[in-house]
Amino acid sequence: MAVETKWTFDSETVKQWAEKQEEPSWLVNKRLDALAQAEHLPLPDPDKTSLKRWKFTSFEKIDAEEPATQSFSDLPQEVSRLAGEESEVQNLIVQRDGKIAYHKVEQELEDNGVIFTDIATAVREHSDLVEKYFMSDAVRTNEHQLTALHTALMNGGVFIYVPKNVELQTPIQTIFWQDDVKTGLFNHVLMVTEANSRLTYLENYVSFTEEEANVNVVTEVYGGQGSEVKYGAIDNLESGVTSYVVRRASLAKDARIEWALGQLNEGHTISENTTYLMGDGSYGDTKTVHVGRGKQTQNFTSDVVAYGKRTEGYILTHGVMKDNATSIFNGINKIEKGGTNSHSEQTGRVLMLSSRARGDANPILLIDEDDVTAGHAASVGKIDPIQMFYMKSRGLSQTEAERLIIHGFLEPVVGALPIEAVKTRLAEVIERKVY
Amino acid sequence: MAGSTLKIQDLHVEIEGNEIIKGLDLQISGGEIHAIMGPNGTGKSTLASAIMGHPSFEITQGSVELDGEDVLEMEVDERARAGMFLAMQYPSEVTGVTTSDFLRTSINANREEGDQIPLMKFIKKMDKQMATLDMDESFSTRYLNEGFSGGEKKRNEILQLLMLEPKIAILDEVDSGLDIDALKVVSNGVNSMRSDDFGCLIITHYQRLLNYIEPDYVHVIMQGRIVKSGDAALAQRLENEGYDWIKEELGIEDERVGQSQEA
Ligand SMILES: Nc1ncnc2c1ncn2[C@@H]1O[C@H](COP(=O)(O)OP(=O)(O)O)[C@@H](O)[C@H]1O
Ligand SMILES: [Mg+2]
Numbered sequence: 001m002a003v004e005t006k007w008t009f010d011s012e013t014v015k016q017w018a019e020k021q022e023e024p025s026w027l028v029n030k031r032l033d034a035l036a037q038a039e040h041l042p043l044p045d046p047d048k049t050s051l052k053r054w055k056f057t058s059f060e061k062i063d064a065e066e067p068a069t070q071s072f073s074d075l076p077q078e079v080s081r082l083a084g085e086e087s088e089v090q091n092l093i094v095q096r097d098g099k100i101a102y103h104k105v106e107q108e109l110e111d112n113g114v115i116f117t118d119i120a121t122a123v124r125e126h127s128d129l130v131e132k133y134f135m136s137d138a139v140r141t142n143e144h145q146l147t148a149l150h151t152a153l154m155n156g157g158v159f160i161y162v163p164k165n166v167e168l169q170t171p172i173q174t175i176f177w178q179d180d181v182k183t184g185l186f187n188h189v190l191m192v193t194e195a196n197s198r199l200t201y202l203e204n205y206v207s208f209t210e211e212e213a214n215v216n217v218v219t220e221v222y223g224g225q226g227s228e229v230k231y232g233a234i235d236n237l238e239s240g241v242t243s244y245v246v247r248r249a250s251l252a253k254d255a256r257i258e259w260a261l262g263q264l265n266e267g268h269t270i271s272e273n274t275t276y277l278m279g280d281g282s283y284g285d286t287k288t289v290h291v292g293r294g295k296q297t298q299n300f301t302s303d304v305v306a307y308g309k310r311t312e313g314y315i316l317t318h319g320v321m322k323d324n325a326t327s328i329f330n331g332i333n334k335i336e337k338g339g340t341n342s343h344s345e346q347t348g349r350v351l352m353l354s355s356r357a358r359g360d361a362n363p364i365l366l367i368d369e370d371d372v373t374a375g376h377a378a379s380v381g382k383i384d385p386i387q388m389f390y391m392k393s394r395g396l397s398q399t400e401a402e403r404l405i406i407h408g409f410l411e412p413v414v415g416a417l418p419i420e421a422v423k424t425r426l427a428e429v430i431e432r433k434v435y
Numbered sequence: 436m437a438g439s440t441l442k443i444q445d446l447h448v449e450i451e452g453n454e455i456i457k458g459l460d461l462q463i464s465g466g467e468i469h470a471i472m473g474p475n476g477t478g479k480s481t482l483a484s485a486i487m488g489h490p491s492f493e494i495t496q497g498s499v500e501l502d503g504e505d506v507l508e509m510e511v512d513e514r515a516r517a518g519m520f521l522a523m524q525y526p527s528e529v530t531g532v533t534t535s536d537f538l539r540t541s542i543n544a545n546r547e548e549g550d551q552i553p554l555m556k557f558i559k560k561m562d563k564q565m566a567t568l569d570m571d572e573s574f575s576t577r578y579l580n581e582g583f584s585g586g587e588k589k590r591n592e593i594l595q596l597l598m599l600e601p602k603i604a605i606l607d608e609v610d611s612g613l614d615i616d617a618l619k620v621v622s623n624g625v626n627s628m629r630s631d632d633f634g635c636l637i638i639t640h641y642q643r644l645l646n647y648i649e650p651d652y653v654h655v656i657m658q659g660r661i662v663k664s665g666d667a668a669l670a671q672r673l674e675n676e677g678y679d680w681i682k683e684e685l686g687i688e689d690e691r692v693g694q695s696q697e698a
Contacts, residue, residue: 385490390527393487394541394595395515404540408531408578 024127034141034151041145048328049299059184064097090170098156115161122159138220138248146244157188167198174203181213189219193227202232212240219247223255230418232260239266246272253279260416261288262426274303277311285314289413291433292325301330306339315346321357334366346376437631438465439602447496448485455481457659466631473656476691479638483607487521518602522592528580535575564597585612593624605636610644622647642674657690
């Protein structure tokens with residue numbers, strides 16, 4: 001597969017950069033090894049989308065400037081508003097191009113030994129913990145060129161560690177903001193929840209310029225026995241950004257995760273979300289919404305893979321397609337041999353607002369075990385003209401009626417977001433994307 | 436005279452090339468309650484839907500005017516904003532949109548840009564009208580018509596009528612599937628609208644509803660035309676004697692549309 005760039009990131013550059021950041025040697029070595037692999041690994045091969053013309057590596061540097069201050073009031077308003085009023089901010093990290101622009105944690109975190117820090121600090125201060133999990137299991141360096149590049153060039157993100165039995169009351173929030181289009185963002189969210197802990201987490205990816213840029217995102221969640229994670233995300237990168245996003249969780253016995261993902265990037269996007277139900281009785285629920293518009297091409301994959309017995313896996317995907325946008329939705333429920341008495345369900349719905357848009361929903365069930373229950377439903381449709389007639393007959397204009405229909409259509413995911421303010425924020429982003 | 440006037444002249448309506456309404460004349464003014472009665476399949480819903488601008492029906496001849504304005508030139512939403520309302524026989528479900536959000540958006544669509552209904556005022560009005568219709572509070576937060584029983588859908592249509600306060604309303608079989616208590620409640624709702632500013636066309640194939648909402652005029656529709664008109668006594672006679680005497684009088688064998696033999 002062709003790598004379209006003159007390769008500016010040789011091992012010497014990466015080594016110096018990593019050492020300048022005082023990274024532990026395991027990470028420096030892991031990066032160099034990954035960089036070598038990236039040169040010959042192919043790009044990922046998502047179903048029904050050709051990546052030949054996609055520019056994943058058009059950035060020029062990986063080390064952005066440090067923000068001048070870390071005060072909330074110095075954040076641009078378009079960023080700070082994502083967090084709400086400063087007085088209401090609880091646990092928040094804002095990063096600009098991977099560098100900390102704001103950081104606040106509640107006493108509750110410190111009292112309970114919870115770690116919530118930027119990934120650069122984490123690799124220095126919690127080296128053993130990070131080494132144990134980083135790009136080792138849920139997502140691996142050698143999957144393809146973009147995972148290898150991720151390990152080699154990772155330059156932003158956070159580490160969240162919740163100790164055993166800690167049930168966090170305050171949510172943890174992050175805002176990952178790409179400002180400098182010349183800097184590629186390789187953002188890593190590493191989340192470890194120990195046995196019987198609880199965490200609510202919400203993240204925003206944003207940018208505000210339409211210039212060409214690259215974002216490469218990996219999330220790894222390791223859910224310990226009986227732990228519960230609510231994971232909300234709003235991806236809202238601008239139209240020039242080509243992004244690769246993978247969020248995966250690996251769950252131990254009786255662990256649970258609920259994903260609510262607002263996939264609202266404006267540019268070309270490959271986004272995968274996978275839950276591995278490793279332990280018996282584990283539970284994964286994925287809800288995603290998506291709006292495609294303009295000329296963007298996107299490919300979404302939602303997987304739930306069951307290894308444990310008595311697991312439950314749910315996928316709900318709602319997508320709205322406008323203009324000339326193309327989106328492929330692949331949903332895969334897999335039950336491996338041994339996953340007895342497991343249950344899986346998947347629903348994919350796509351609402352087409354334009355005859356020039358393309359939206360494909362491909363639900364797949366892969367079942368290697370007899371003693372399971374599974375179901376799936378998929379539909380691609382237009383707004384029902386009779387429904388439109390009904391709504392207009394009350395005085396709503398075509399636009400207002402469409403707006404309500406779309407909000408209603410996306411409500412199952414918007415409503416699942418764990419924080420009220422974030423629901424409002426997602427509704428706003430949808431509003432802007434739809435009109 | 437106060438109120439508005441809806442004037443239908445020589446209306447012809449087709450669906451998929453079949454003529455269903457075949458030259459119908461009717462005039463409804465503020466202060467008047469008209470009832471259209473007729474057996475199933477005689478074109479009642481077609482008439483109601485076509486007047487409101489249903490996309491499946493084509494008007495091939497005739498005119499509909501509201502206070503002299505050409506209704507047939509208007510978009511569906513313009514008709515509504517001009518003061519027309521249709522309570523539908525089979526209202527659509529709108530998932531993810533609460534009844535309350537839908538109603539508030541609708542009310543605001545009928546008002547000027549800078550004159551949106553204050554939230555508290557809306558809530559008060561909604562509470563009051565839901566009480567009139569003996570509707571449970573939970574209705575307002577349920578998704579519009581989704582999972583509603585037949586009777587709940589009818590009440591919800593009348594709730595919309597009471598909230599939107601149109602000048603001319605067409606109620607298509609709001610009585611079907613209602614038990615006697617529900618029928619009374621719905622009738623109360625409609626009667627509460629009665630005024631010189633409100634004209635109403637009630638479509639039904641039972642006389643029952645007209646015991647509670649007394650009509651000023653009763654029309655019988657057969658084969659896509661109004662074949663007989665009278666006052667409330669006509670409805671009473673139809674209740675007692677059925678439709679056969681009219682068919683006999685007019686030499687109609689099959690009252691449904693599509694089987695026409697000219698009388
Ligand atoms: N959507 C439709 N497609 C085809 N035929 C229709 C449709 N709606 C109504 N019709 C036909 O029009 C005639 C009148 O129907 P309708 O207006 O619903 O009658 P009513 O309301 O009096 O029972 C019937 O013969 C019916 O089959
Ligand atoms: Mg009917």
